[in-house]
Amino acid sequence: MDEFALIRRLTERRTRTGAALPPLAVGIGDDAAVADWPSGSQIVMSCDTMVQEVHFKRVTMKDSDVGYKAMASNISDIAAMGAIPRYALLSLSAPKNVPVSRLDNLYEGLYECAEQFGVTVAGGDTTSTPGEIVLAVTIIGEIEQGRALVRSSARPGDAVFVTGYPGCSAAGLHYLLGRQQAADSIGELTQPYRFLVQAHQRPQPQVKAARMLLQSGFAGALNDVSDGVASEAAEIAEASGVGLLLEEGRLPVHPDLAEYARLASREPLDWILGGGEDYQLLGTVRPEGVNELAALFSRHGIPLAIVGEVSERFTGVRLLRRSGAIEPVDKRGYNHFDN
Amino acid sequence: MDEFALIRRLTERRTRTGAALPPLAVGIGDDAAVADWPSGSQIVMSCDTMVQEVHFKRVTMKDSDVGYKAMASNISDIAAMGAIPRYALLSLSAPKNVPVSRLDNLYEGLYECAEQFGVTVAGGDTTSTPGEIVLAVTIIGEIEQGRALVRSSARPGDAVFVTGYPGCSAAGLHYLLGRQQAADSIGELTQPYRFLVQAHQRPQPQVKAARMLLQSGFAGALNDVSDGVASEAAEIAEASGVGLLLEEGRLPVHPDLAEYARLASREPLDWILGGGEDYQLLGTVRPEGVNELAALFSRHGIPLAIVGEVSERFTGVRLLRRSGAIEPVDKRGYNHFDN
Structure with missing residues (x-):
């Protein structure tokens, strides 16, 4: 499966879950995603990475849990500012021999958590790596002007x-x-x-x-x-x-x-x-x-x-x-x- | 060097370059960064990852070039929508035995390109990995409402x-x-x-x-x-x-x-x-x-x-x-x- 096909597989089926998330003005598949942004608010940004054997092992986490937790830990950083999480971008690096089912399960968990907290996945990049799975999530949120809880x-x-x-x-x-x-x-x-x-x-x-x-x-x-x-x-x-x-x-x-x-x-x-x-x-x-x-x-x-x-x-x-x-x-x- | 000290080292000295970038309302070091956002515009988001031995080798790229190119490829995705690149978040996974000088050089290149294009680095996560260097960049831009070039x-x-x-x-x-x-x-x-x-x-x-x-x-x-x-x-x-x-x-x-x-x-x-x-x-x-x-x-x-x-x-x-x-x-x- 080439990268394009893989990204399509990992992201397209998510549009069928029926969750009422804010639609993107331009969705995944172009060079970048575009979203409306409310005026009078500030943008809140954070990223957090999980690496197999460092942040999780196969004895401690199912792949769907890894995905869920990667999204949850990022959403938590936005919560810790008092902000509302809105968009997430995913970077997944995985060995070539990883079964697609593992990646499916990772994404299942990522999307489950994103939906639970009203977060729209606005982009994703999937690459191969000679090393272990590396999952980096960037999260973008919104907060009322000057109100961030620092x-x-x-x-x-x-x-x-x-x-x-x-x-x-x-x-x-x-x-x-x-x-x-x-x-x-x-x-x-x-x-x-x-x-x-x-x-x-x-x-x-x-x-x-x-x-x-x-x-x-x-x-x-x-x-x-x-x-x-x-x-x-x-x-x-x-x-x-x-x-x-x-x-x-x-x-x-x-x-x-x-x-x-x-x-x-x-x-x-x-x-x-x-x-x-x-x-x-x-x-x-x-x-x-x-x-x-x-x-x-x-x-x-x-x-x-x-x-x-x-x-x-x-x-x-x-x-x-x-x-x-x-x-x-x-x-x-x-x-x-x-x- | 612990993770906090490393992130400080990799990001703090960048504030001394004197580039006239838009200041963050809350900078790196809290749970997330906060930035003002102009009203009437849309947010444009993309991420792109570079993995050693997959996207670059030490015979093809110096570390500073890897950093520069990782930032450049992301900025290019924002340019390809007709948008103005504004903020970047970095996720760097590196083997424990990588000399800090290599990471310094990576960041040198990242920041050189970011400054050249007026991009503020708004967050970074540095993790160890048993594998090769993985550098994921997320880029956030701004575009006039409804004008994205798709x-x-x-x-x-x-x-x-x-x-x-x-x-x-x-x-x-x-x-x-x-x-x-x-x-x-x-x-x-x-x-x-x-x-x-x-x-x-x-x-x-x-x-x-x-x-x-x-x-x-x-x-x-x-x-x-x-x-x-x-x-x-x-x-x-x-x-x-x-x-x-x-x-x-x-x-x-x-x-x-x-x-x-x-x-x-x-x-x-x-x-x-x-x-x-x-x-x-x-x-x-x-x-x-x-x-x-x-x-x-x-x-x-x-x-x-x-x-x-x-x-x-x-x-x-x-x-x-x-x-x-x-x-x-x-x-x-x-x-x-x-x-």
């Missing part, structure tokens, strides 16, 4: 929040790597494994939560949790020139994470602080907005936890342990005393 | 034109592959090699020519010559449901191409029709605009040749030979009788 806008007194249950993806990965069977043989897992594996393979970018934050007017800084809570908190602290104090007792621990940690003789906290790829949101909220935001998220059924506060008395990230001790935490989630 | 708008009676001298890039590649020395040992080549190697390593996307075409109001269909004149002509013919008759005697042959073809005992026509990566423009122009457009391009010193016409009497691409014979030409540039 890392640098945390202020002393802000509350620190997190959505969902960070750490579950890393625990799911731990389970999958220990298991060492092909990911597509997993079938019906029981709990606690199912939730954790799902969190790793099919993370849900928090576009709705981010938009609610932006529209509330109470948002401070915002990051998505791609590299663990400690790393994201450190980025906000550094960009904002403040300190973030996290409280161990307030970090949300999902019951399945707690159960699996017990079975694996591990600390949930290590996965929460040092894990990654959860694509939840970590950010700060102005103190006067905490109650209103908590009530709003509760009404929408989105888990939101206040996990600490922003301080001007130190820089970096510190952890208030259950014991009352306060310890510095580095970007990788290690605290400097215990490890 | 493949499907050729009409019977249109003249077919080409800018510059297609075939030179393929001839340069032929020379480099026959030479089999590292590309960075080329130094000062003499003619006819220098022009051809330059055409291969540092192609010049025709943004200015495309904008002149669009603004003239006489443009029909437009493609960039990424896959040879025959392939681009075939795409226009197919998308527009017409035939393109090219005249052998009117296809422009650069003197250095003619000279090298003589030395290599090859036909320039094979490289012109079947070569690629020239990133010149091939398109159609309404008959009433031919003279005006030719005069306009002449005034601006941009080579423009009328090489044929659009017909409703057949589909696909045909070649009027110097002998007077008319032969069908396939997408790869082979004519069906001679080969």
Whole structure:
């Protein structure tokens, strides 16, 4: 199959899904795609790459999961700015001997996630490579003029929040790597494994939560949790020139994470602080907005936890342990005393 | 060097070049970049990938050339829509053992080309790979509402034109592959090699020519010559449901191409029709605009040749030979009788 035929195969059938996505003015197949753009808004752009054996292995991810997650991680970067994801462009490099069915499955996952979040695939390039599969996704979003939720806008007194249950993806990965069977043989897992594996393979970018934050007017800084809570908190602290104090007792621990940690003789906290790829949101909220935001998220059924506060008395990230001790935490989630 | 430090190294120093590019509202370093967007325009998007050993080898391209050409080929896709290139996002996957100097040189070339064409690099992702270097560039441009120059708008009676001298890039590649020395040992080549190697390593996307075409109001269909004149002509013919008759005697042959073809005992026509990566423009122009457009391009010193016409009497691409014979030409540039 030549490249043109392959691109056609990988993209054309997607027009039959019936999803009500905004149409392109000029679609895939010309030199470039053309789309209308609302006036009065800003364009938000990001790209993120997944490489086989580096970001995923065949024991941890089915090909459809790889596609889904590649799209999800990019959408999450747009969500982390408070923006609305609109368009995606795909660059797929694969060895010549990869079965077309693998590429079909990758694209299946890419399009499933794109449709779920209203993203139009506006371009794709498929090349061969002597190496492993490399999947680069570029995502383009839209945001109201001057409203982007950046890392640098945390202020002393802000509350620190997190959505969902960070750490579950890393625990799911731990389970999958220990298991060492092909990911597509997993079938019906029981709990606690199912939730954790799902969190790793099919993370849900928090576009709705981010938009609610932006529209509330109470948002401070915002990051998505791609590299663990400690790393994201450190980025906000550094960009904002403040300190973030996290409280161990307030970090949300999902019951399945707690159960699996017990079975694996591990600390949930290590996965929460040092894990990654959860694509939840970590950010700060102005103190006067905490109650209103908590009530709003509760009404929408989105888990939101206040996990600490922003301080001007130190820089970096510190952890208030259950014991009352306060310890510095580095970007990788290690605290400097215990490890 | 960790990924963050590498991205900082590869992107931060570019802010010191002093080029007057439009500033980002939020720059590289947050989850995504944010840029202002003019109202009343459409967004144009494309991506294109270069893989070592597939799209380039170390005997054919220096790393800075690879970067330059990756950016140029993407800008060319935007030019081929008549649009103005604005932003680029880079995804670079490289083996862990690649010297940082190679990545520096890649980025040097990427930024050199971006600056030359007023493109702001708005994002980058750097990953390791067990395979070869994979460089994916996504490019985002702007065009006046509804004015994109698509493949499907050729009409019977249109003249077919080409800018510059297609075939030179393929001839340069032929020379480099026959030479089999590292590309960075080329130094000062003499003619006819220098022009051809330059055409291969540092192609010049025709943004200015495309904008002149669009603004003239006489443009029909437009493609960039990424896959040879025959392939681009075939795409226009197919998308527009017409035939393109090219005249052998009117296809422009650069003197250095003619000279090298003589030395290599090859036909320039094979490289012109079947070569690629020239990133010149091939398109159609309404008959009433031919003279005006030719005069306009002449005034601006941009080579423009009328090489044929659009017909409703057949589909696909045909070649009027110097002998007077008319032969069908396939997408790869082979004519069906001679080969």
